[in-house]
Amino acid sequence: MKYLSEFRDVKLVKKLLARLHEVTTRPWSIMEVCGGQTHGLVRHGILDLLPEKITMIHGPGCPVCVTPAHLIDQAIELTLEHDVILCSFGDMLRVPGSEMSLLSARAKGADIRILYSPLEAVRIAQENPDKQVVFFAVGFETTAPANALSVVQAKKAGVKNYTLLCAHVLVPPAIETIMQDEETRVDGFLAAGHVCTVMGTDEYEPVVARYKVPIVVTGFEPVDLLEGILMTVEQLENGVFRLENQYKRVVARQGNAPAVELLRDVFDIRDRQWRGVGTIPKSGLFLRGKYADFDASVRFGLSDEHPPETTECLSGDVMKGKIKPPECPHFGKGCTPEHPLGAPMVSGEGACAAYYNYAFEQ
Amino acid sequence: MSSDKPAGFHCPMPELNFDTITLAHGSGGKLTRLLLDSMVIPNLKNPWLDEQGDGAVLDLNGPVAFSTDSFVVSPLFFPGGCIGDLAVNGTVNDVAMCGAKPEYLSLSFIIEEGLPVEQFWNILMAVRDACLKADVKVVTGDTKVVERGKGDGIFINTTGMGRVHPKAKLASSRIKAGDKVILSGPLAEHGIAIMSKRKGLEFESAIVSDTRPLHSITQKLVDVFGKKVHLFRDPTRGGVAAVLHEIALRNKLGVEIEESGLPVHPEVAGACEMLGLDPLYIANEGLFLTFASPENADQIVAEIQNWAFGKQATVIGTITDEHPGKVLLKSTIGGRRVLPDISGEILPRIC
Incomplete structure (x- = not known):
């Protein structure tokens, strides 16, 4: 497959691995921020090939994992009590809210549809003028532009029965939160390639400078991931910290200007609660007042008040890199993919599920 | 190709005075007989079906493989096939995996009221073709119709039987x-x-x-x-x-x-x-x-x-x-x- 097989090239992988083993002299903990990278690392068995001194920490970049339980509760309330058609990305369905998941709500009769594109949700709204259609807008800067576009298009087409339940979060504030935690073990970051495709790389410069930490914008294929890790380790071994871009074939420094413009037009930035982590200042995207007609929380009068998260789940410590999933007392005992205590055990991108399902050692 | 028609040559659908399946087609009365006599039985014809008894009497010696499967696929027609050939091949293959040659099938339709008769005909043609290809005979069957909203167009259950190859030792x-x-x-x-x-x-x-x-x-x-x-x-x-x-x-x-x-x-x-x-x-x-x-x-x-x-x-x-x-x-x-x-x-x- 063109543009894919080249980045899974065995010879190149071996060369990068050899170089990585050569340059690594001390133990380093590197956080891959994005869930897609976690998935790539485990799916290709890369964790099994890295030098022992390198520890990969699976970061908070699994959007499904950090979506707070009360938003899932709101989505369920919309389907069961307001009889809406709820459209969602697939892996959101299994994540437990405070009482049940969207899958359980579907079994109770909720009309929940798995989509790949929010524009499809707008079409469903047009086909069902008597129903309210809500898109559960989950994700980082990557999925946000398409979701923003769905609102703009719905407005343009005069679609009155379409709204977003907005759960968007931003990467740079999460990295800052991790670095501000005194117990953090992270020495360097692989920044999420697709997020930077949209946003560009400039917003990471201040983070690098403030926390003196290497950040390498990295892709998702084996060659990308290994090169990103190598570039980070080379900086660490040389005692330098810079922002570097491994994923140049896709990521431009200035990002995708029309997409960024669209985000600014549709969303404003406010504080947002992250599941397992707490409230991170200026880390969430919310619909601007001029698009209030397309905001499910406005249309259905959803209350933002919610009880604090009470769970034995240590997902926050896992996502901050303080503990590895198997170090959690519930891992594999009270918490499994069939009966998850927290979201990282649910999603294929979640750190705990990745360990539980893929790790060879256990 | 995803048309609602299976590939190959097919007899034209018989002239009928209805174009959708209704609850009456599952009542066991006149319309059920019409559906069976005009569509199902002539196309799956064999001595057991012709008998039209409550069941088929089979002559089987030695070890027999026996398997059942229900088919609830959506969409009903998809590139390369439809629920009809899937229902035949699925059970044929389950019997085959036991080391047997599939010979006899049962065929049960659970049809949702409102299914266009033409779709039912096309599914039936796919069943017929798949049976010919696999050299199996539908020897007994059933047709039920459920109210609209209680099914997804059509569900099919098939059960298959076949004699196990004497050399097979599969476990x-x-x-x-x-x-x-x-x-x-x-x-x-x-x-x-x-x-x-x-x-x-x-x-x-x-x-x-x-x-x-x-x-x-x-x-x-x-x-x-x-x-x-x-x-x-x-x-x-x-x-x-x-x-x-x-x-x-x-x-x-x-x-x-x-x-x-x-x-x-x-x-x-x-x-x-x-x-x-x-x-x-x-x-x-x-x-x-x-x-x-x-x-x-x-x-x-x-x-x-x-x-x-x-x-x-x-x-x-x-x-x-x-x-x-x-x-x-x-x-x-x-x-x-x-x-x-x-x-x-x-x-x-x-x-």
């Missing part, structure tokens, strides 16, 4: 460490063909379902290799991964497979990348896995390759007594990881 317990796992052809084509037409996911694709009967080749293998074949399994729902997990757990053995050796059509691989799915977990309807001793594996592969749909047959893995209960995958780049057991519905990833 999960015969699998032992060192055995090779042989896959008969390219992965995931049925599942991807269905997904490409599912509402909300439609994408352009030339992939067609691999639905087909497998007993000609499984009978041949049993005939040539006898007890050297330890087990056949068809990796339908849950894909190859589900079968391998079941084997690993039940036998307390490990399985190791090589990603680089897995036959996958480039379009299927592309669709899986795009949708965030793994072809090892996706349904197949015309593939089978053979478990056999290493010394016979190459000959078995060669024999499957002689079959019209077996050109890409290959050894994909090995049974081991290490890591019992786990399936390990050696990735294309040489890393090893556990192939997780699925816990529920396969859901596409967000990014």
Whole structure:
């Protein structure tokens, strides 16, 4: 497959691995921020090939994992009590809210549809003028532009029965939160390639400078991931910290200007609660007042008040890199993919599920 | 091709004074008889059906394989097939996996009120063609109609019977460490063909379902290799991964497979990348896995390759007594990881 097989090239992988083993002299903990990278690392068995001194920490970049339980509760309330058609990305369905998941709500009769594109949700709204259609807008800067576009298009087409339940979060504030935690073990970051495709790389410069930490914008294929890790380790071994871009074939420094413009037009930035982590200042995207007609929380009068998260789940410590999933007392005992205590055990991108399902050692 | 018509020549649909199936067609009265006499029985004709008794009387000697399956596929018509041929081939293959030649089928329709008669006709034609191709006879059946909203167009249940080949000695317990796992052809084509037409996911694709009967080749293998074949399994729902997990757990053995050796059509691989799915977990309807001793594996592969749909047959893995209960995958780049057991519905990833 063109543009894919080249980045899974065995010879190149071996060369990068050899170089990585050569340059690594001390133990380093590197956080891959994005869930897609976690998935790539485990799916290709890369964790099994890295030098022992390198520890990969699976970061908070699994959007499904950090979506707070009360938003899932709101989505369920919309389907069961307001009889809406709820459209969602697939892996959101299994994540437990405070009482049940969207899958359980579907079994109770909720009309929940798995989509790949929010524009499809707008079409469903047009086909069902008597129903309210809500898109559960989950994700980082990557999925946000398409979701923003769905609102703009719905407005343009005069679609009155379409709204977003907005759960968007931003990467740079999460990295800052991790670095501000005194117990953090992270020495360097692989920044999420697709997020930077949209946003560009400039917003990471201040983070690098403030926390003196290497950040390498990295892709998702084996060659990308290994090169990103190598570039980070080379900086660490040389005692330098810079922002570097491994994923140049896709990521431009200035990002995708029309997409960024669209985000600014549709969303404003406010504080947002992250599941397992707490409230991170200026880390969430919310619909601007001029698009209030397309905001499910406005249309259905959803209350933002919610009880604090009470769970034995240590997902926050896992996502901050303080503990590895198997170090959690519930891992594999009270918490499994069939009966998850927290979201990282649910999603294929979640750190705990990745360990539980893929790790060879256990 | 995803039209509502199966391929090949078909008799025109009989002239009827109704164009949708109604509850009356399942009442057991006049309209039920009309449906059966004008459509079903003439097309599936055989001495047992002609008898129109409450059941069929069969003459079977020796060991008989017996299997049942229900088909609830959506959409009803998909590239490469429809629920009709799927319902025949699915049960035919379950019987074939027991080392038997499928001979007799039961066929039960549960039709949702409002199904266009033309669609029912096309499904019936697909059933007829699949039975002819697989050389099986529908000897008994049933038709029920449920109210609108209580079904998804049509559900079909089939049960199959067939005499077991005298040389067959197939059992999960015969699998032992060192055995090779042989896959008969390219992965995931049925599942991807269905997904490409599912509402909300439609994408352009030339992939067609691999639905087909497998007993000609499984009978041949049993005939040539006898007890050297330890087990056949068809990796339908849950894909190859589900079968391998079941084997690993039940036998307390490990399985190791090589990603680089897995036959996958480039379009299927592309669709899986795009949708965030793994072809090892996706349904197949015309593939089978053979478990056999290493010394016979190459000959078995060669024999499957002689079959019209077996050109890409290959050894994909090995049974081991290490890591019992786990399936390990050696990735294309040489890393090893556990192939997780699925816990529920396969859901596409967000990014």
